Amino acid sequence: MLQLKGTVISPGISLGKAFILKEDNKASERTKYTIEDFYSARNVVKNFISTLMSSLEIQAAVRDILDVQLSILDDPELEDQVKKLLDNGVDLINAIHTAFDYYVNALANTSEYLRERVIDIRGIEDLLIRALRNNLVINIPTSNEDIILIAKELDPIRTIMIITTQNIKGIILEQGGATSHTAILLRSRGIPAIFNVRGIFDAVKNNDYIILDAYRNVIYVNPDNETISKYFNIINIINNINEEILKEIGREGLDINYPIRIMANVNNIADLELALHYNANGVGLLRTEFLFFNRSYPPSEDEQFNVYRQYFSRFEPKTIIIRLLDIGGEKIPPYLRVPSERNPQLGLRGIRLLLRNARDILISQIRAIVRAAREVKNTIVILIPMVSFVNEVLEVKKILNNIIGDDESLVTRIKLGAMVETPSAVLQSDVLAEHVDLLSIGTNDLTQYILAVDRESSTVNDMYSQFSPAALRAIDIVVKNAKKIKKDIEIDVCGELASEPLAVPLLIGLGVDAISVEPPNLPIIYYVLKRLNINEARELSYKALNLSNPDEVIELVKNFFIKKNIKVPQVIGEFV
Amino acid sequence: MSNNIIIRVKILNKIGLHARPAARFSETCRKFKSKIIVKKNGQQANGKSLLDILKLNVVQGDEIEIEIIGEDAESAKNAILEIIDKINNGEIQ
Numbered sequence: 001m002l003q004l005k006g007t008v009i010s011p012g013i014s015l016g017k018a019f020i021l022k023e024d025n026k027a028s029e030r031t032k033y034t035i036e037d038f039y040s041a042r043n044v045v046k047n048f049i050s051t052l053m054s055s056l057e058i059q060a061a062v063r064d065i066l067d068v069q070l071s072i073l074d075d076p077e078l079e080d081q082v083k084k085l086l087d088n089g090v091d092l093i094n095a096i097h098t099a100f101d102y103y104v105n106a107l108a109n110t111s112e113y114l115r116e117r118v119i120d121i122r123g124i125e126d127l128l129i130r131a132l133r134n135n136l137v138i139n140i141p142t143s144n145e146d147i148i149l150i151a152k153e154l155d156p157i158r159t160i161m162i163i164t165t166q167n168i169k170g171i172i173l174e175q176g177g178a179t180s181h182t183a184i185l186l187r188s189r190g191i192p193a194i195f196n197v198r199g200i201f202d203a204v205k206n207n208d209y210i211i212l213d214a215y216r217n218v219i220y221v222n223p224d225n226e227t228i229s230k231y232f233n234i235i236n237i238i239n240n241i242n243e244e245i246l247k248e249i250g251r252e253g254l255d256i257n258y259p260i261r262i263m264a265n266v267n268n269i270a271d272l273e274l275a276l277h278y279n280a281n282g283v284g285l286l287r288t289e290f291l292f293f294n295r296s297y298p299p300s301e302d303e304q305f306n307v308y309r310q311y312f313s314r315f316e317p318k319t320i321i322i323r324l325l326d327i328g329g330e331k332i333p334p335y336l337r338v339p340s341e342r343n344p345q346l347g348l349r350g351i352r353l354l355l356r357n358a359r360d361i362l363i364s365q366i367r368a369i370v371r372a373a374r375e376v377k378n379t380i381v382i383l384i385p386m387v388s389f390v391n392e393v394l395e396v397k398k399i400l401n402n403i404i405g406d407d408e409s410l411v412t413r414i415k416l417g418a419m420v421e422t423p424s425a426v427l428q429s430d431v432l433a434e435h436v437d438l439l440s441i442g443t444n445d446l447t448q449y450i451l452a453v454d455r456e457s458s459t460v461n462d463m464y465s466q467f468s469p470a471a472l473r474a475i476d477i478v479v480k481n482a483k484k485i486k487k488d489i490e491i492d493v494c495g496e497l498a499s500e501p502l503a504v505p506l507l508i509g510l511g512v513d514a515i516s517v518e519p520p521n522l523p524i525i526y527y528v529l530k531r532l533n534i535n536e537a538r539e540l541s542y543k544a545l546n547l548s549n550p551d552e553v554i555e556l557v558k559n560f561f562i563k564k565n566i567k568v569p570q571v572i573g574e575f576v
Numbered sequence: 577m578s579n580n581i582i583i584r585v586k587i588l589n590k591i592g593l594h595a596r597p598a599a600r601f602s603e604t605c606r607k608f609k610s611k612i613i614v615k616k617n618g619q620q621a622n623g624k625s626l627l628d629i630l631k632l633n634v635v636q637g638d639e640i641e642i643e644i645i646g647e648d649a650e651s652a653k654n655a656i657l658e659i660i661d662k663i664n665n666g667e668i669q
Contacts, residue, residue: 064596064669068626071599076606077625103627110633113594117630313590 002203002221005194006172007270009183011214011520012192012242013235014170015228016146018208018221020201021138021154033092033132038082041131042073048127048136049073052160062188065120065156065181072124078103093129100125112310116177123155140165148172148210150200156181163189170212172219174200178270187277190242194219195270215520237567245523259534260507261514262525263321265494272314274519278526282319284516285383285440285494286311288365292325297335298361304368309375317377321417321440321492321516324365324396325358326350326385336361345454350386350419355395363399370403373414381415381438386445388422393435417490421445426474433482433489441478441512443495447471465550466497472506472553473545479511492516501568502557504528509541524568531566579610579649583657586639588664593634597663602626604659610646612656623656 053066072078078099085095104121107114130136138161141147148170149162159182162168171186176195186193192214203221204210211220211231215238220227263284264275275283291299291307299307312320328349332338337357341347354362366382373380384396397416404410417438420426426446429439447466448455455464465471475493482489490513497503498515501524507515508529517525540560544553561568587593593601605612605623612623616638621628623642634640644652662668 068595068599071603071626074606075602075625075627077622077628103631106631110631111635113591114630114633117595121627 004219006197010186010193016148019147021151044131045127116180263516278522286322301364308372312376319379321381323383381417383417387418388424429478430481430485433485438490440492443497467550467553505537506541509537581644608652613643615641
C-alpha cells in the first residue's frame with residue numbers, strides 16, 4: 001500500500017478508481033489551416049465557454065474566471081501575432097503556440113500572481129487547438145464508478161468540464177498552484193483535491209484504487225482492506241457533516257460571530273487560501289519555518305519582507321499572529337550552528353536557539369516583519385516560541401522596541417505574544433502576561449512536557465494525550481492567572497487540540513479567547529461551535545478538570561455530543 | 577480630424593490592472609477606433625489587448641499614462657476615465 005502526499009487544496013475524502021488525464025501531443029501537423037480556421041475555432045471556443053457558463057449553476061468566482069478567458073480570446077494583439085506568423089509561412093498550430101508562448105514567458109517573469117494566471121491563458125490556447133482538431137470534449141469514462149482524476153496540470157475550463165461530470169469525486173495534480181483559478185474552483189465546489197504530488201505518475205496507473213484523504217494530506221494507492229473499511233466507516237459521517245455545513249453556511253465560506261474567535265494555522269500559501277475561503281477570523285499561527293528550510297543559507301531580510309507582506313496583505317485587515325523561527329530537535333538547516341545534544345527536546349530550540357546562536361537571524365526576521373507590517377493594515381502579533389524564562393521575552397521586546405522606534409502608528413498595530421508550551425511558562429503565566437499582549441498555548445509540546453511523555457517513543461507514546469486532565473488544568477491555570485493580572489490579555493490555543501472537534505466545548509468552557517485550527521478542519525469546528533452554548537461548555541470543562549485520565553475526558557465529551565446530537569467522527573486521534 | 581489626448585491615472589484597487597479589471601479596461605478600449613497606448617515605466621501596451629496590459633504588471637499604487645490617438649479620442653477618454661473610476665472604487669473586482 002503506497003502512500004503519497006502533497007498540498008491540500010480542497011479538503012474532503014473520496015474513494016475511487018484512478019483515471020489519468022493524458023497530455024495532448026503538441027507536435028505540429030501537416031494539415032494546412034488558414035486564418036479563417038483560426039476565426040472559426042475562436043467562435044467555437046466562445047460558444048463553448050458561453051454554453052458552459054449557462055449550463056452551470058455558476059458562482060461568481062467561476063463566472064469571473066470564464067469572463068477573463070473570453071476576453072483573452074478576443075485579444076487583438078494575439079490575433080495580430082498569429083496573422084503575422086501565418087503570413088511568414090508558419091503553420092497555424094505553431095503560430096498559435098508561438099503567440100501564446102510570447103505572453104506566457106513575459107508573464108512568468110513578473111509576479112507570483114501572474115505566474116499562476118499563466119495556466120488560465122494556456123487553457124485558452126489548449127481549447128483553440130482542440131477546436132481546430134474538432135476535439136473539444138474531454139473523454140472521461142462514463143461508467144457509474146467513482147473516479148479520482150489525476151493530471152499534471154488543469155486549466156479552469158477543463159476543470160469546469162470535469163467537475164460537472166458526476167462521477168469525478170476527487171482531483172490529484174502533479175503540479176498546480178494554490179492560488180490558481182483551478183484551486184478556487186475546486187474549493188468552491190467542495191471537490192477534494194491535493195496538488196503538488198510528486199511521483200504520482202510513477203505510483204499510479206489507470207484503474208488503481210485510490211483513497212484521497214484531503215484532510216490529513218494522504219493519498220493511498222491500492223490500500224489494504226483494513227484501510228478501506230476504516231474509510232468506509234468515516235466517509236459517510238464526514239460527507240454528511242460537510243453536506244450539513246454547506247447547507248447551513250453555503251459553499252462560499254462562513255460568516256460567524258461566536259464567543260471565541262476561530263483562526264487558522266498557516267504553513268504555506270495553500271493554507272492561507274483555505275483559511276481565506278473558510279473566512280477564518282485571522283491567522284492564529286503563521287509558521288515561518290518554510291522560509292528557512294531546504295537551503296544552504298538563511299533568507300535575506302528583503303526576501304522575508306516580500307513573503308510576509310504577501311501573506312499579510314492577502315489577509316488584510318485581519319489579525320496575523322506570526323511565530324518567530326521555531327527550530328530545534330532533529331531538523332536543523334545547515335547554516336544554524338547547533339551541537340548535537342543528548343536530549344534535544346530539552347536543549348537549544350525555539351527562542352533559546354535564536355537568542356544564543358542566531359541573533360542575526362532573529363533581528364533580520366523581526367525587521368522584515370516590522371517592515372511588512374508598515375505596508376499593511378493588519379494587526380500583527382509577533383509570537384515567541386518555546387518561552388521558558390521571562391527574560392527571553394524581555395530580550396525580544398527590547399529588540400522589537402528598538403526596531404519600531406517611536407513610530408506611533410506601529411506601536412498600536414504590532415504586538416508581542418509568547419508561546420506557552422513549557423511548564424515554567426504555565427506557572428509564570430501571570431508574570432509573562434505583564435510583558436506581552438497575547439499568550440498562545442501550544443498544546444503539542446505543552447502536553448509532552450507536562451506529562452513528561454515523548455510522543456515519538458515506542459514504549460510510552462500511548463500515554464500521550466492532549467485530553468489529559470493535567471494538560472487541561474494547565475490551560476485553566478494560564479487563563480485564570482493571566483487574566484487576573486491583565487484583564488484584556490488575549491489567550492489563544494494552537495496545537496492539535498484546537499483542531500479537534502471534541503475539544504471545542506472544553507476550550508470555550510476554559511475561557512480562551514481564540515483557537516487556531518488546521519484549515520481543512522475549519523468547517524467541522526464551526527459545525528460544533530454553532531451547536532454549543534457557553535454555560536454548558538463551562539459546566540463540561542469544569543467536570544473534565546476533575547476527572548482522572550484522558551479516556552474519561554473523551555468519554556465525557558462524547559456523551560455530551562450524543563445528548564446534543566452533534567455528529568462528529570468518533571475516531572478520536574484518527575481525525576485531527 | 578485626429579485628436580491626441582494623454583491622461584495620467586493612478587491605479588488604486590487592490591489587485592491592480594489584472595483579471596477582471598484588466599479585462600473590462602481592454603474591452604472598453606476595444607469599443608473605440610482610436611489607438612490607445614498604456615504606458616508604465618517606459619514600457620507600453622496596446623490598451624485593447626488584455627494580454628499586453630497584463631504584461632505591464634500594473635499593481636496597486638502604480639501610475640500609468642494613457643495616450644489616445646484618433647477621431648473618437650474624446651469619447652474614448654471619457655469612457656476610460658469612467659472605467660478607471662469603477663476599478664479604483666472596487667466596483668469591478
